[in-house]
Amino acid sequence: MSExxxxxxxxxxxxxxxxxxxxxxxxxxxxxxxxxFSFNKGEGPQLLITGGCHGDExxxxxxxxxxxxxxxxxxxCGRIVIAPVLNPPAVKACSRNTPIDGxxxxxxxxxxxxxxxxxxxxxxxxxxxxxxxDTVFDLHSFGLNWDFPPSSTTHPIADPVLMAKTLQxxxxxxxxxxxxxxxxxxxxxxxxxAQNQGKVFVCAEFGGGTVSFDxxxxxxxxxxxxxxxxxxxEGKPDRPTFRHQKVTQTLETRRSSDELKSPSRGIFEPRCxxxxxxxxxxxxxxxxxxxxxxxxxxxxxxxxxxIVYAIRSGAYVDVDEGVALVARPxxxxx
Amino acid sequence: MSExxxxxxxxxxxxxxxxxxxxxxxxxxxxxxxxxFSFNKGEGPQLLITGGCHGDExxxxxxxxxxxxxxxxxxxCGRIVIAPVLNPPAVKACSRNTPIDGxxxxxxxxxxxxxxxxxxxxxxxxxxxxxxxDTVFDLHSFGLNWDFPPSSTTHPIADPVLMAKTLQxxxxxxxxxxxxxxxxxxxxxxxxxAQNQGKVFVCAEFGGGTVSFDxxxxxxxxxxxxxxxxxxxEGKPDRPTFRHQKVTQTLETRRSSDELKSPSRGIFEPRCxxxxxxxxxxxxxxxxxxxxxxxxxxxxxxxxxxIVYAIRSGAYVDVDEGVALVARPxxxxx
Numbered sequence: 001m002s003e004x005x006x007x008x009x010x011x012x013x014x015x016x017x018x019x020x021x022x023x024x025x026x027x028x029x030x031x032x033x034x035x036x037f038s039f040n041k042g043e044g045p046q047l048l049i050t051g052g053c054h055g056d057e058x059x060x061x062x063x064x065x066x067x068x069x070x071x072x073x074x075x076x077c078g079r080i081v082i083a084p085v086l087n088p089p090a091v092k093a094c095s096r097n098t099p100i101d102g103x104x105x106x107x108x109x110x111x112x113x114x115x116x117x118x119x120x121x122x123x124x125x126x127x128x129x130x131x132x133x134d135t136v137f138d139l140h141s142f143g144l145n146w147d148f149p150p151s152s153t154t155h156p157i158a159d160p161v162l163m164a165k166t167l168q169x170x171x172x173x174x175x176x177x178x179x180x181x182x183x184x185x186x187x188x189x190x191x192x193x194a195q196n197q198g199k200v201f202v203c204a205e206f207g208g209g210t211v212s213f214d215x216x217x218x219x220x221x222x223x224x225x226x227x228x229x230x231x232x233x234e235g236k237p238d239r240p241t242f243r244h245q246k247v248t249q250t251l252e253t254r255r256s257s258d259e260l261k262s263p264s265r266g267i268f269e270p271r272c273x274x275x276x277x278x279x280x281x282x283x284x285x286x287x288x289x290x291x292x293x294x295x296x297x298x299x300x301x302x303x304x305x306x307i308v309y310a311i312r313s314g315a316y317v318d319v320d321e322g323v324a325l326v327a328r329p330x331x332x333x334x
Numbered sequence: 335m336s337e338x339x340x341x342x343x344x345x346x347x348x349x350x351x352x353x354x355x356x357x358x359x360x361x362x363x364x365x366x367x368x369x370x371f372s373f374n375k376g377e378g379p380q381l382l383i384t385g386g387c388h389g390d391e392x393x394x395x396x397x398x399x400x401x402x403x404x405x406x407x408x409x410x411c412g413r414i415v416i417a418p419v420l421n422p423p424a425v426k427a428c429s430r431n432t433p434i435d436g437x438x439x440x441x442x443x444x445x446x447x448x449x450x451x452x453x454x455x456x457x458x459x460x461x462x463x464x465x466x467x468d469t470v471f472d473l474h475s476f477g478l479n480w481d482f483p484p485s486s487t488t489h490p491i492a493d494p495v496l497m498a499k500t501l502q503x504x505x506x507x508x509x510x511x512x513x514x515x516x517x518x519x520x521x522x523x524x525x526x527x528a529q530n531q532g533k534v535f536v537c538a539e540f541g542g543g544t545v546s547f548d549x550x551x552x553x554x555x556x557x558x559x560x561x562x563x564x565x566x567x568e569g570k571p572d573r574p575t576f577r578h579q580k581v582t583q584t585l586e587t588r589r590s591s592d593e594l595k596s597p598s599r600g601i602f603e604p605r606c607x608x609x610x611x612x613x614x615x616x617x618x619x620x621x622x623x624x625x626x627x628x629x630x631x632x633x634x635x636x637x638x639x640x641i642v643y644a645i646r647s648g649a650y651v652d653v654d655e656g657v658a659l660v661a662r663p664x665x666x667x668x
Contacts, residue, residue, distance in 0.1 A: 018627070035626045058648040062603045065626050088624050091601070091650050144478040144647065147546045210543035211648030212481045213604045214577075243548075244578065267425070269396045270547045290422050292369045292399050293352070313478065314392040314545030316425050 003031075004113070005124030011038050011081060011132065016072050021083060023124045029089070029100050029117040036129070037068050037082045044078025045230045048133035049223075050125070051083070053105045053140065053190070054097075055090025059206035060139025063219045074233045083129060087121060096143070106140075107188040126193060135169065135200045137226065138190055139219075142208030148310045149242060149274050150218045151177040151205040152226075155186060157195055166195075167330075170202045171250060172229030173222040176242040176275060177309055179205070180252040180330060202226070208310070218242060249275070251307055251327035258306075260324040262287055262317045263298055270311045270324075278302040284324050285311065300324065337365075338447070339458030345372050345415060345466065350406050355417060357458045363423070363434050363451040370463070371402050371416045378412025379564045382467035383557075384459070385417070387439045387474065387524070388431075389424025393540035394473025397553045408567045417463060421455060430477070440474075441522040460527060469503065469534045471560065472524055473553075476542030482644045483576060483608050484552045485511040485539045486560075489520060491529055500529075501664075504536045505584060506563030507556040510576045510609060511643055513539070514586040514664060536560070542644070552576060583609070585641055585661035592640075594658040596621055596651045597632055604645045604658075612636040618658050619645065634658065 009019030017040075020033035049067070051060025064084035071080065085091055086105060093099040103118035111122025130136070142148035152170040157163040170178045186192050194201040206219040218240040225237040239246045262268060266287045272278060282302045289296035300323060302308075310325035317323060343353030351374075354367035383401070385394025398418035405414065419425055420439060427433040437452035445456025464470070476482035486504040491497040504512045520526050528535040540553040552574040559571040573580045596602060600621045606612060616636045623630035634657060636642075644659035651657060 033625075035624075055650070058601065058650070061601055061626065062648045065601075065603070065622060068626075068628075084626050085601075085624060091624065094649055144544070147544045208544060209546075210478070210481045211604070212543075212645070213607045216603070216648065267392065267395055267399075267419075269399070269550070270545070273547050288399060290369075290419060290425065291367075292395070292402075292418050294402075311546070314396045314550065315428055316389070316392070 005120070005128055007036060007128055009038070012040065013038070014040050014042070021124055021128055023120050026117060026120055032088055032117070032121065034083055034085060034088065039071050039075050039080045041075050041077050041079070045232055046078060046132055046134045047080045047230060047232060048129055048136045049080065049082045049139065050086050050136065051139040052085035052087055052091050053138065055087055055093055055095045056143050057141040058091070058211050059141040059216065059219050060204070061085050061091065062211065062216055063206065063223060064139060066216070066220050067223060076232065076234055078230070078232050080232060081129060081133070083125070086125060087118070089117065106190055107185070109188050109190045109193040130194060133199060135230065136194050137202050137204055137223070139204045139206060141206040142310060144209060145313050145315070146208035146310050147270070147274050147313065148205065148208035149176040150207045150215070150222060150240070151175050151179050152222065153179040153181050153203045153205050154201070155181050155183050155191060162195060162198065162200070166200050166202065169200050169226065169229070171248070172226050172237070173202070173204065174225045174237055174239045174248055175222040176248060178248065178250040179309065179327065182253050182255040184255055249307070250330045251309060252330045253325070253327045257303055258326050259322050260284065260300055260303070260326065262319060262321045262323050264319050266290065266317065267292070267314070268312055268317045268323050269314050272308050272311065274309060274311055276308050278306060278308060280304045284308055302326065339454070339462055341370060341462055343372070346374065347372070348374050348376070355458055355462055357454050360451060360454055366422055366451070366455065368417055368419060368422065373405050373409050373414045375409050375411050375413070379566055380412060380466055380468045381414045381564060381566060382463055382470045383414065383416045383473065384420050384470065385473040386419035386421055386425050387472065389421055389427055389429045390477050391475040392425070392545050393475040393550065393553050394538070395419050395425065396545065396550055397540065397557060398473060400550070400554055401557060410566065410568055412564070412566050414566060415463060415467070417459070420459060421452070423451065440524055441519070443522050443524045443527040464528060467533060469564065470528050471536050471538055471557070473538045473540060475540040476644060478543060479647050479649070480542035480644050481604070481608050481647065482539065482542035483510040484541045484549070484556060484574070485509050485513050486556065487513040487515050487537045487539050488535070489515055489517050489525060496529060496532065496534070500534050500536065503534050503560065503563070505582070506560050506571070507536070507538065508559045508571055508573045508582050509556040510581060510583070512582065512584040513643065513661060516587050516589040518589055543647070583641070584664045585643060586664045587659070587661045591637055592660050593656050594618065594634055594637070594660065596653060596655045596657050598653050600624065600651065601626070601648070602646055602651045602657050603648050606642050606645065608643060608645055610642050612640060612642060614638045618642055636660065
């Protein structure tokens with residue numbers, strides 16, 4: 001019989017310590033050792049930071065790793081546990097899903113101890129890292145194929161008190177966008193599991209495109225702002241500059257109408273930038289046949305007054321492939 | 335016997351016309367029809383603009399297509415022929431090489447009429463589009479995985495007169511970087527073929543990362559500057575703003591020492607931005623094992639005083655994978 005998932009060190013130990021979360025072996029894969037860093041300064045918020053759930057979103061692991069450098073100096077209270085790489089096989093393969101079983105780690109929570117490797121990772125995280133945390137930051141991003149602003153996101157939560165607390169926490173990142181994201185499939189998400197246990201869970205969607213030095217600096221600033229808001233770190237929050245602007249906006253999406261899809265195959269040309277406000281009927285992008293003739297060009301237009309918060313990189317796209325995502329400012333009475 | 339490669343319309347026709355370059359069928363693939371646009375205003379420079387040689391570099395096709403919109407109004411003399419998509423199968427697959435035969439179109443020039451599809455494309459371009467041109471702009475980019483400034487590039491050319499003319503043409507784009515690129519493998523490149531025929535050939539390397547609206551605007555401005563310099567279009571050249579700066583620099587590389595490679599497998603973190611000047615020994619990036627422990631971290635340092643002109647997106651990289659490219663200002667006595 002295989003061993004149970006376990007940590008190789010004691011999270012209750014004072015000060016900085018590190019080791020691994022051991023995900024037991026199974027029929028499909030040997031045991032995995034996920035790196036874990038713990039910073040324990042006693043009473044105060046109990047924060048879990050996770051990254052590398054999807055292997056093609058490296059902002060999270062890198063920013064989490066940078067945090068490990070300066071946290072010992074900066075932390076004033078509470079406990080912060082950082083697991084920068086939840087899914088090493090996916091990171092190695094630079095793939096969203098785990099290459100071994102093809103599963104999306106963020107759709108199989110709480111996982112299964114007797115399941116395939118992705119389910120065993122979820123089970124190990126659910127059983128060892130999640131229970132003691134009152135707040136979770138899960139570091140994601142939009143990957144290379146999309147332009148997307150550095151953001152903190154959450155989903156609509158039935159409990160209004162938890163919704164308000166979560167939104168307030170998300171806004172504390174002071175990133176260019178805070179997004180309340182009505183998501184079609186929340187089944188098996190880490191968010192849902194944590195929220196069902198009454199925890200504050202914020203997903204950082206740390207942007208799209210190249211993982212550059214400048215991008216990483218913005219993401220690190222956002223995370224630092226959130227730690228300051230929690231009182232874990234002293235300092236003054238600083239709204240990072242993104243493309244010449246120091247702006248933050250809180251937006252929300254509607255499930256049914258806010259993804260614009262490619263009406264046919266062709267070369268997609270983005271015709272606006274992320275965070276642009278557009279009016280109903282304004283052109284967001286163009287789609288050309290491979291022939292590039294004007295006769296075939298299709299305008300992709302805004303469905304109403306909205307803000308374009310994500311736009312696909314110019315590329316050949318398939319029919320029904322998402323090319324833009326739009327949202328609107330959160331209703332103040334929300 | 336299959337037909338010869340041919341154009342479906344007459345390039346000598348006055349005014350704007352368009353049609354296709356037909357690449358004959360072969361054993362591996364049916365005939366291809368590459369879109370071609372011609373703008374003929376009589377005497378003057380004879381310019382060929384090509385894009386979509388590599389299917390994961392969509393800046394070229396999109397910017398070339400945008401040119402088609404405003405060129406009829408703007409052109410004052412000469413002839414401009416635009417072939418925005420040289421390699422439709424690669425563009426459809428979003429892949430650098432042609433998926434059918436696995437070949438890199440920019441390594442098989444002048445091609446073969448009885449070869450595989452990539453060789454037949456090269457043969458068709460060499461025989462029908464190249465002969466009448468005195469200047470060629472081939473629109474490339476660095477793809478999604480690298481941060482790279484919008485650039486015009488050339489390679490060292492043995493003939494000093496052609497070298498000087500080519501460098502002057504490249505600098506006329508007024509993009510953030512003009513690069514004289516000492517390339518390890520120039521065999522079969524479109525550049526080499528055209529230069530051996532005495533033509534001015536400039537490769538636009540239109541940047542890396544997301545193909546966004548803002549990026550496309552910079553690239554289009556660069557191409558417009560070059561058309562103004564040739565006298566094909568009237569107007570005042572405008573140095574585009576790239577990341578808050580209106581700077582242009584002319585750099586050169588050395589073949590043997592200017593690519594920094596990953597010394598082992600791991601998570602690469604970029605620690606500088608493109609166009610940053612660094613001194614010998616300064617950290618350009620960090621490489622972490624999957625464990626992310628400090629003990630394993632490897633600093634990737636500048637080999638001398640240089641400018642980092644390309645840096646890999648943060649990602650898991652393999653041993654010996656390129657992570658940064660550096661260059662130095664062109665020697666004024668060049």
